[in-house]
Amino acid sequence: MTRKLAPGRLVIASHNQGKVREIGDLLAPFGIETVSAGALGLPEPPETGTSFIANAELKAREAADLSGLPALADDSGLCVEALRGEPGIFSARWAGEDKDFGMAMRLVHEAMEKAGPDAGHDAHFICALSLAWPDGHIESFEGRVDGLIVWPPRGTKGFGxxxxxxxxxxxxxxxxxxxxxxxxxxxxxxAFRQLVAACF
Incomplete structure (x- = not known):
């Protein structure tokens, strides 16, 4: 039986401001007041999971445990077919310590050039969302969107x-x-549509 989330405060277990803003926008209609893990001074746990859901659950559990509030964590990444699914769960790591996604995008482009034109440009984004309560209960969902990798980069409205x-x-x-x-x-x-249908 899935658990419903009551209106009130919810920790967004992320230090990525773009992600925090996007999740906050999606939750606004439900009477949820979001606060980021960064604003609460919570640490970023090492992402030691081997899947998007494992990493999302790890982050949600730690934020709920340390804050005493329900916590929502997202683990998402870009999976490029020509690179056998990389950068995948290591998408943020490709951007390095400084979260330099300009560099990360160049690395993807260079790796695809090495793979050759026959490898194609197919890619997809995955997003795993995990909602954890301080008592240890957790709900997880995974969403996907398919597309193509283009070069050079275009637009400044998104992030990553x-x-x-x-x-x-x-x-x-x-x-x-x-x-x-x-x-x-x-x-x-x-992923949000699934979360909302189950937990709101």
Whole structure:
């Protein structure tokens, strides 16, 4: 039996301001007051899981445990077919200590060049969402959006790898699409629809 989340405060277990803002926007209609793990001074736990859901659960559990509030964690990443699914769960790590996604996008482009033109440009974003309560209960959901890798990067509206990801059926990248439109079609939106249906 899935558990419903009552209106009130919810910790977003992330230090990524782009992600915190996007999740806050998606939760606003439900009377949820979001506060980021960074604003509460909570540490970022090492992501030692071997899947998106494992990492999301690890982050949600720690934030709920340390804050005494329900916590929502997201683990998401870009999976490129030509790179056998990389960067995948290591998407943030490709950006290095300084979270330099300009560098991360160049690394993806260079790796794809090495893979050769026959490897194609197919890619998808995955988002795992885990909602944890301080008593240890947890609910997890996974969303996906398919697209193509483009080069050079285009647009400044998104964050992370958005400027090189063009969703199927569109001629704009996530970096060029207005945030409201992206919210309606992204991997995070897909996972959110599942979360809302189950827990709100």
């Amino acid at each position: 790898y958005d400027p090189i990801f063009q969703p199927i059926g569109r001629n704009q990248t996530f970096g060029e699409i207005e945030p409201d439109e992206k919210h309606a079609m992204s991997h995070r939106a897909d």
